[in-house]
Amino acid sequence: MSVNKKIGFIGAGKMAGAIINGLIKSEFTTKENILATEINQELADKASQLLGIKVITDNIELVKSCDVIVLSVKPFIIKDVLNQIKNYITRDKLIISIAAGIGTESMEQILQNDIPVIRVMPNTPALVNEGMSAVCKGKYATDEQINFTKELFSKTGRCIEISEKLIDAVTGISGSGPAFFYLMIEAMADGGVKLGIPKATALELAAQTAIGAAKMILETGKHPSALKDEVTTPGGCTAAGLAVMEDMGVRSALINTVEATAKSASGLGN
Numbered sequence: 699m700s701v702n703k704k705i706g707f708i709g710a711g712k713m714a715g716a717i718i719n720g721l722i723k724s725e726f727t728t729k730e731n732i733l734a735t736e737i738n739q740e741l742a743d744k745a746s747q748l749l750g751i752k753v754i755t756d757n758i759e760l761v762k763s764c765d766v767i768v769l770s771v772k773p774f775i776i777k778d779v780l781n782q783i784k785n786y787i788t789r790d791k792l793i794i795s796i797a798a799g800i801g802t803e804s805m806e807q808i809l810q811n812d813i814p815v816i817r818v819m820p821n822t823p824a825l826v827n828e829g830m831s832a833v834c835k836g837k838y839a840t841d842e843q844i845n846f847t848k849e850l851f852s853k854t855g856r857c858i859e860i861s862e863k864l865i866d867a868v869t870g871i872s873g874s875g876p877a878f879f880y881l882m883i884e885a886m887a888d889g890g891v892k893l894g895i896p897k898a899t900a901l902e903l904a905a906q907t908a909i910g911a912a913k914m915i916l917e918t919g920k921h922p923s924a925l926k927d928e929v930t931t932p933g934g935c936t937a938a939g940l941a942v943m944e945d946m947g948v949r950s951a952l953i954n955t956v957e958a959t960a961k962s963a964s965g966l967g968n
Contacts, residue, residue, distance in 0.1 A: 706733045708770060717824060736755060776800045799965065
């Protein structure tokens with residue numbers, strides 16, 4: 699059953715497009731109940747043709763027309779957008795932001811009037827319906843609104859609720875995480891190419907192996923270390939490979955990568 703709320707997206711880029719496609723394909727809502735904006739008419743026309751929805755250039759018109767407003771623009775312009783629309787936001791509307799580094803409290807201070815705000819950290823695999831989103835509610839958002847938001851973002855993959863104090867850490871793991879896995883998949887494929895496997899074949903081998911390993915964790919509920927041990931025969935080839943990874947500091951490099959990414963995300967709102 700689709701919802702009757704009018705959902706507006708300020709910004710119709712790739713992430714917004716992924717969410718919109720997920721909502722339409724899952725029949726969570728209809729194309730007629732979705733509206734988006736872009737910064738000029740040319741971009742609006744392209745987005746409209748690509749997504750099959752109405753896309754306009756007026757953020758204020760969108761706010762007046764919609765019950766839920768999703769802020770899907772870059773972090774550095776979030777405050778400008780909020781200042782532009784704040785006089786048209788009423789308490790019966792819900793603001794959802796997918797911008798990294800911008801806290802709910804800072805958005806609430808701009809909007810004032812106890813406006814409900816929810817913050818979400820999605821990721822780009824939403825484009826293939828395998829996204830991972832984490833949501834956290836601001837001071838004035840209700841349980842009903844957070845449940846609505848979780849249902850909305852679950853249409854592009856998995857969605858969990860988390861404390862806002864942990865949202866930058868989420869950015870380090872899943873928000874930016876796809877890029878880290880792309881690097882690892884590329885590197886493993888390059889290892890195969892070095893050994894004579896054609897590049898396309900090596901990429902398929904590495905990418906599908908990554909998918910399979912991830913599904914084993916999610917669907918069996920087993921800890922990664924237990925699954926790792928199941929693959930590893932004492933004195934075998936997997937043990938040899940794991941020893942190289944430990945010697946090269948892969949584990950500590952990934953831990954430090956998540957930490958550095960989270961630290962960078964926390965500064966985006968400044």
